[in-house]
Amino acid sequence: MNQNRERHRPFIIILLTVAILLFLTWAKSNFSVGSFSFKQVNILSEVTKKATLSVTPKEIPKEKIKLTKREQKLVKAGKLNKDSLMLVLQKDERISDFRTDSLEILGRFFNRLEQVEQGKNRVRIAWFGDSMIEGDFITQTVRSTLQSQFGGKGVGFVTMLSPVAAFRQTIGQTSSSNWQTYTVLKPHKGFFPGISGQVCIPINSTNTPAPWVSFSPGTTDGRSSFQALKLYYGHSRKNTLTYFLDGKQFTDSLKGRSLVNELTLNAQPGLHQLKTVFKGDSLTVFGISDESENGVLLDNLSLRGNSGTPLQAIPEQVLKQFNNYLKYDLIVLQYGTNVVATTETNMDWYEKGMIKVINRIKRNFPQADILLISVGDKSYKEDMQFVTQPNVPMLVETQRRIAKQTGIAFWNLFQAMGGVNSMAKWVESPTPLANKDYTHVNVRGAAKLGKIISNNLLNEYQLYKQNRH
Numbered sequence: 001m002n003q004n005r006e007r008h009r010p011f012i013i014i015l016l017t018v019a020i021l022l023f024l025t026w027a028k029s030n031f032s033v034g035s036f037s038f039k040q041v042n043i044l045s046e047v048t049k050k051a052t053l054s055v056t057p058k059e060i061p062k063e064k065i066k067l068t069k070r071e072q073k074l075v076k077a078g079k080l081n082k083d084s085l086m087l088v089l090q091k092d093e094r095i096s097d098f099r100t101d102s103l104e105i106l107g108r109f110f111n112r113l114e115q116v117e118q119g120k121n122r123v124r125i126a127w128f129g130d131s132m133i134e135g136d137f138i139t140q141t142v143r144s145t146l147q148s149q150f151g152g153k154g155v156g157f158v159t160m161l162s163p164v165a166a167f168r169q170t171i172g173q174t175s176s177s178n179w180q181t182y183t184v185l186k187p188h189k190g191f192f193p194g195i196s197g198q199v200c201i202p203i204n205s206t207n208t209p210a211p212w213v214s215f216s217p218g219t220t221d222g223r224s225s226f227q228a229l230k231l232y233y234g235h236s237r238k239n240t241l242t243y244f245l246d247g248k249q250f251t252d253s254l255k256g257r258s259l260v261n262e263l264t265l266n267a268q269p270g271l272h273q274l275k276t277v278f279k280g281d282s283l284t285v286f287g288i289s290d291e292s293e294n295g296v297l298l299d300n301l302s303l304r305g306n307s308g309t310p311l312q313a314i315p316e317q318v319l320k321q322f323n324n325y326l327k328y329d330l331i332v333l334q335y336g337t338n339v340v341a342t343t344e345t346n347m348d349w350y351e352k353g354m355i356k357v358i359n360r361i362k363r364n365f366p367q368a369d370i371l372l373i374s375v376g377d378k379s380y381k382e383d384m385q386f387v388t389q390p391n392v393p394m395l396v397e398t399q400r401r402i403a404k405q406t407g408i409a410f411w412n413l414f415q416a417m418g419g420v421n422s423m424a425k426w427v428e429s430p431t432p433l434a435n436k437d438y439t440h441v442n443v444r445g446a447a448k449l450g451k452i453i454s455n456n457l458l459n460e461y462q463l464y465k466q467n468r469h
Contacts, residue, residue, distance in 0.1 A: 105409065150295050194234075241277070
């Protein structure tokens with residue numbers, strides 16, 4: 001008898017476990033025992049029909065696309081073909097500009113862009129962001145689109161070291177291991193972060209070879225050579241840079257006494273390899289720039305884990321001195337993924353912090369227009385399916401309010417993706433556009449977003465020109 005009980009015990013345990021799980025599935029509720037909380041269970045989720053994606057109560061209604069009165073008059077006069085406006089104006093929200101001067105949407109940037117189109121100037125864009133744009137995701141498509149239309153070559157500013165160098169396609173980058181990196185997320189006294197929010201320190205010792213970094217052109221868009229190459233570094237006393245251009249050796253003393261210094265390594269395009277070797281003490285290095293003299297340049301300034309508010313850790317004098325060299329015409333701020341990393345709904349800290357960041361940028365880049373791009377959709381699991389995290393629409397509205405309060409431009413990426421529950425659709429599409437973390441887009445999704453943003457900018461630029469002439 002005892003043997004029979006022992007033999008049946010595993011089956012009894014299994015049956016009891018299944019019964020409990022079926023009860024929890026039927027109950028459809030979370031519960032707690034003491035301080036421990038149990039999440040909702042559904043053991044039939046893989047065999048039952050998926051419910052239609054639910055809509056969060058705080059869904060943001062899609063704004064209607066409207067032409068201004070002047071644009072409507074141009075349409076009536078036959079000077080503006082309404083049907084020629086690209087798909088973005090039909091399906092995606094247009095850029096809103098809350099500027100307080102008399103200029104039109106991104107007026108200063110578009111004025112410079114028009115001069116570039118006439119062969120007179122060069123424009124430069126700084127694109128700040130988090131992991132959504134690291135590896136040049138999204139920005140490489142925008143850069144390629146704008147350079148195809150307005151000219152320009154090169155990937156712009158590149159940080160000296162990058163945690164995503166292995167998969168970034170727009171520039172090749174390898175380095176020795178004897179470097180120390182500090183960022184705005186974990187600043188270190190005495191080492192000021194640069195324009196990208198990070199600073200790199202070469203660690204020299206008698207026992208190891210001097211720290212080095214090697215760069216090569218990227219594999220996208222048929223690029224096979226660099227444009228002009230420049231180095232950006234901090235205050236230096238007795239430091240030496242040895243660098244190799246396609247194997248040919250050069251040596252320079254780094255004598256810059258400012259917080260930010262520029263050294264031109266090569267002024268002519270056509271090189272295929274750059275290797276930099278640093279010797280000395282107390283040297284800080286920010287990065288290099290690969291840039292043409294004309295057309296459009298776009299700098300990807302991504303930093304994983306950054307909500308945007310830590311940019312306050314970059315000293316204003318550093319920002320001002322970078323502006324002396326880079327002279328940005330448009331500054332894009334694309335943050336939010338880390339703000340909604342949890343389900344926290346209090347956005348006060350973020351709103352106050354970003355207003356401070358934007359005002360600092362305005363003071364130190366007075367010639368630049370600023371565009372704030374909202375967070376995209378992000379999903380979490382609720383009732384056994386992935387839906388928009390409730391604080392995502394709240395953050396979008398907070399970001400819109402920040403743009404209004406600071407008088408800058410705003411674009412709703414959340415709405416452009418499709419709004420509520422769009423991330424789930426992007427992930428579960430037959431040709432997925434996003435990763436299984438339901439947070440980040442994949443290569444295809446990044447290219448799609450880059451194209452949507454590019455088309456939006458180009459449409460607004462065409463309307464700007466129509467309104468002026």
